Amino acid sequence: MTSNDPGLETLADARSSTTGLPRTLCAALPETPPGRQVRIQGWVHRRRELAALTFLVVRDRSGLAQVVVKDPAVQVPSEETTVDVVGTLTADPSAPGGVEVTAPTIRSLTEPAATPPVELWRPALNTSLPTLLDHAPVAWRHPAQRARWELAAATLRGFRATLDGLGFTEVQTPKFVASATESGANVFEVDYFGRPAYLAQSPQFYKQQLVGVFERVYEVGPVFRAEPHDTVRHLAEYVSLDVELGFVEDHRDVLAVLREVVAGMVAGIHTYAGPAVERLGATVPEVSEEIPVLHFSEALRLVGAPEDEPDLAPEHERALGAWAREEHGSDFLAVEGYPMRKRPFYTHPEPGDERWSNSFDLLFRGLELVTGGQRLHRISDYEAAIRARGEDPAAYAAYLQSFRHGMPPHGGFAIGLERWVARLVEAANIREVTLFPRDLNRLTP
Amino acid sequence: MTSNDPGLETLADARSSTTGLPRTLCAALPETPPGRQVRIQGWVHRRRELAALTFLVVRDRSGLAQVVVKDPAVQVPSEETTVDVVGTLTADPSAPGGVEVTAPTIRSLTEPAATPPVELWRPALNTSLPTLLDHAPVAWRHPAQRARWELAAATLRGFRATLDGLGFTEVQTPKFVASATESGANVFEVDYFGRPAYLAQSPQFYKQQLVGVFERVYEVGPVFRAEPHDTVRHLAEYVSLDVELGFVEDHRDVLAVLREVVAGMVAGIHTYAGPAVERLGATVPEVSEEIPVLHFSEALRLVGAPEDEPDLAPEHERALGAWAREEHGSDFLAVEGYPMRKRPFYTHPEPGDERWSNSFDLLFRGLELVTGGQRLHRISDYEAAIRARGEDPAAYAAYLQSFRHGMPPHGGFAIGLERWVARLVEAANIREVTLFPRDLNRLTP
Structure with a gap:
């Protein structure tokens, strides 16, 4: 180590x-x-x-x-x-x-060990992905494989240290939720003492409610997504690094905290996982004092996409990543102002032009790593937004309690741990950096 | 704060x-x-x-x-x-x-807030438990209620700092597991892309497998128990602080690490939650250099229970807690050697007398707070133990990979976060210290 x-x-x-x-x-x-x-x-x-x-x-x-x-x-x-x-x-x-x-x-200390399914002593772990995954408990022993998780563990230390230093409180919120509504599409249903419950897709609603208590909160924990697609960047369960803070002016304050957090993750890696970085030959990014920010409409223009495009395609993100490196020497680029119609109902619109939102994605080397933004904070705005979706605010009664009883302007973001590590080590498949991945087809080991 | x-x-x-x-x-x-x-x-x-x-x-x-x-x-x-x-x-x-x-x-910053369901400005939060739980997002704003979670957050910081300092690696293991076997009784079943999966009751199997990789691991995360009983000390979901380490001589090495961890949790509270302690008038325990240890058979004798009793009843634990305070001036007492027949199959027996096990419970002020011990480490012992239960080792193939390919003598323990805080603040019901409790009847807020 x-x-x-x-x-x-x-x-x-x-x-x-x-x-x-x-x-x-x-x-x-x-x-x-x-x-x-x-x-x-x-x-x-x-x-x-x-x-x-x-x-x-x-x-x-x-x-x-x-x-x-x-x-x-x-x-x-x-x-x-x-x-x-x-x-x-x-x-x-x-x-x-x-x-x-x-x-x-x-x-x-035991009887002789059976011959391992992968050659752990070889400097490089040359094995197919299925073998790696089927034999994960043993394959992770390979020093190069293990180094990947060491980056993840060091990232978590840096993440928490940064937020502890900024007056955030760690929280632990429930993974069982009462309605699929609360959690969005692609939810897992659980037999909860004979009635249906669902697994939280994110701690979004809870971290907002806890801004009402602690102002600044973070959580590290599993989130569950019944992703019906088998891709190299999606998992049915992953580790989400969630942050939410109150008394912000707008999403730019949230971005400022995100910048500190990413810098802290990088510092954690240098401090606690130096040898792992060296072994992997990973290029740890530098985080500039200010992460460059581009408006969504500007980003579309830059990549030559039609101006009514509702989202950035992966090839657009890659092009923007290359642009950020070239123009700003930065591995990171924040794109702000995503169209409201593509963002969740609690998203705060851009003041003065409600087509756009006060939300952002952070691209890391051309890949979406973080989604965040400012949220609505007035109860009347929530009720209107929910009704605009053709739903009844009563279905959100538990969540809306906080807003009825006073909430500050606030916002936050979520970072996918495995995505971060995958990009750091240039893994072709997110499963390579997940201890025991879960997907459409895989429930073991 | x-x-x-x-x-x-x-x-x-x-x-x-x-x-x-x-x-x-x-x-x-x-x-x-x-x-x-x-x-x-x-x-x-x-x-x-x-x-x-x-x-x-x-x-x-x-x-x-x-x-x-x-x-x-x-x-x-x-x-x-x-x-x-x-x-x-x-x-x-x-x-x-x-x-x-x-x-x-x-x-x-918003429209006027509605009158809160509990009087937050009063020095004490005098409200019934159902009101407290129904209005959790608002009730947690009360400074005295909030102080309770501050103890939990400070505990987590102390827990991690101690283990980071002892060369442990943080891990994050899957909550979806393939079989109910893996997880024990009272498991929640999930619709996993059309087939059944289960929610992990503990990271036990995974933390053991990861001892094979990192030697020393810890995890903080949710565990899920379909507890069919409605008691003041059980939840359907709680936060488990899990530790596992390899190259131990026996469970006494595990107890030595547990002593450091509990001392670190206490230090975390003093460092980060002093004002919360003061507000709550909580008596934070002192952790003596060595936690007193009593053999299970001795414990039975001490409380006057029949010598073939397989477990300690709550009133026995209370009596032992009083004894530890009186005889050793200690809030903590470790009871070791629980009968093998009451412990899980991976438990290591006591060398020389296989009626007893190398396992322990840690009582905190007369309440079980931690369960731990030494585990089996030889593949042959696992196969025999699984067959002795009338099961087929093949059903445990993924888990047993690690043991087939070399594992050190090891052991570990798990601490229930909410139980710790409940005992610290003398809460009558564990739900009072849980942010959003989940039980037989409660899925909201």
């Missing part, structure tokens, strides 16, 4: 020994004085038997360590077997990290 | 003004020089009209501020209306915090 793993000497590690010799993590061996007896624990990453000796590479959460076995009486377990190794730390400039463990005693 | 709110001067706040005067949070007013023009924004918490003047208390995320209106021409909006107030900051020793805003210009 990371060389600055803060858990290099910890609790359970210190006790995990029957002989009293504490465990040393692999990454800490180069800083340990040679000549010492050391104990390492991990998986047999690679076993290479030569005529006179056997090389054993042990993998633990911190990295790899080389063990040299010269005694032919010492049994070297099969790859992926978990082992406890005690031996002498020996300097060897040709070994990775300049040290290796010699004259080892090797104890297997 | 907290007086050490790190977001006292932030982004959107600084811009949220048409006149250019930036917003000041209420909690920052006492440190602002009197005589200045200030802008505050928030909800009308209380409006008190006297003969010659009107007192207006404004509530924002940081706290309350008093505004004095002497000009009879100034309209003071109804309670809970959101407002933008510009006036002169004036020292007044009799005002809360020693300052108040005088000669204000008050701008309502």
Whole structure:
């Protein structure tokens, strides 16, 4: 993992020994004085038997360590077997990290592991997507695959740290909702004690209600979409990073917070996942002080699309991404002002021209990463918007309580975690960066 | 909120003004020089009209501020209306915090708010549980109610910081699972693209598989239980704080990490929710260096229960809680060695006496807060345990992949967030501390 793993000497590690010799993590061996007896624990990453000796590479959460076995009486377990190794730390400039463990005693912690379905010891994980997904619990052990999730985990740390620093409160909202209305199209239905309930497509309604309580809230959690299409960028369940804040002037205040959040995610990656970035050769973006903003109508003109086009097609987004890079040197571009008719009913219109909305998408390298904007905040506007859809505001009674009893102008956004990581590492399919993806066809492993 | 709110001067706040005067949070007013023009924004918490003047208390995320209106021409909006107030900051020793805003210009940000269903301005929220729950979006605005969730949010920060510091990796695992088997009894069934799927009762199987990848993992997320009973301590959906770690000697290593985690949760509360603790008069526990541990058989003897009792009844737990306080001065007591027949099939038995298990419960003030223990790690043990239940290991194929391909001795635990907060604030019903509770009868708001 990371060389600055803060858990290099910890609790359970210190006790995990029957002989009293504490465990040393692999990454800490180069800083340990040679000549010492050391104990390492991990998986047999690679076993290479030569005529006179056997090389054993042990993998633990911190990295790899080389063990040299010269005694032919010492049994070297099969790859992926978990082992406890005690031996002498020996300097060897040709070994990775300049040290290796010699004259080892090797104890297997289980029966021998079966041959893994993918070759984990090879530098690159060359396997088809179906094999990768069918064998996810094992395939994720590959250091290059694992590094992808390390980017995700570091992103979450950076996301939360930024928002904690800006006075946001973390919330956890229910995933069971009472009506499909609340959640939009493509919802999953649940048998809820004999009656129907639905799985939340987003925490949208709840995060708004909680702006009424905390002003500034965020949530990290699963959202559920019964996407009937099998595409490389959709999942039936994904991790949504949701933010909502009150007392804004308009969506530009929301964009300003989004800029800080994305910068914080990037900072989190640099701080906590530097080695993962290096291993993957990922190009982590720089986030400029101000993210360039383009109005939707302007964006259409720029890509040569008809001016009554209601949305941006993927090829338009790609063209805009290229434009932002060329004109502004930016990996990010915010497009604001999407047509009202394509946005959800709670969207705040653009003052002065109600064809457009105070909403935005953030494109990251030409791919939609974030959707957000200002929401309506007056109860009368909600009632009118719901009636304009031919619906009865009474169907939204629980949601509308907050607006009836006083809400500030507010807005927010949602970031798809897997989409972010996929774009960072240029994965062709979002499933490659999802721990255990769920889609139209896949429910296991 | 907290007086050490790190977001006292932030982004959107600084811009949220048409006149250019930036917003000041209420909690920052006492440190602002009197005589200045200030802008505050928030909800009308209380409006008190006297003969010659009107007192207006404004509530924002940081706290309350008093505004004095002497000009009879100034309209003071109804309670809970959101407002933008510009006036002169004036020292007044009799005002809360020693300052108040005088000669204000008050701008309502919406139409007047309807009278709230609960009296939010009263120091205590005296309302029945059904009213509280039916009007949750508004009731949570009450500073005392809101303080309860502040304890939860601070707990999450402390939980994650502790585990990040110990080399754990955050994971996000799927909530859709393929079989009810995987999830245990009382599962919710979902219509998953025309076939049945189930909602995960816990991330147990996934966190174990990810120990195979990251060694040490944690997850904070919703879990779903179709609890057919309507009790004060069960919910259909709650927030589970899950931890799992590899390369342990036995469950005592897991308990050592649990001790650190609980201490970190307590530290989080002190650091981030001091004012909430004070407002609630909550007694935050101290966590001793070692949490006292009692064997299950010992615990039965202590409470005078028959020695073949398979579990601890709530009154036993209460008695043990009292005993731990009296004998050890501790709010926490770990009971280890629960009978194997009452624990899930993946539980590791006690070496030498397989009636008992290497599992534990952590009681907090006499209430079960955490369940955990060591798990099996050998594929042969899993196959035997599954067959002993009369089941076919093939039904667990996805899960068993990890064990077939090498897993370390490992264990973990799960903490129920709402149960923790309920016990901290001595809430009679877990629903009082859950933002939007879901149970047998309740799906809204």
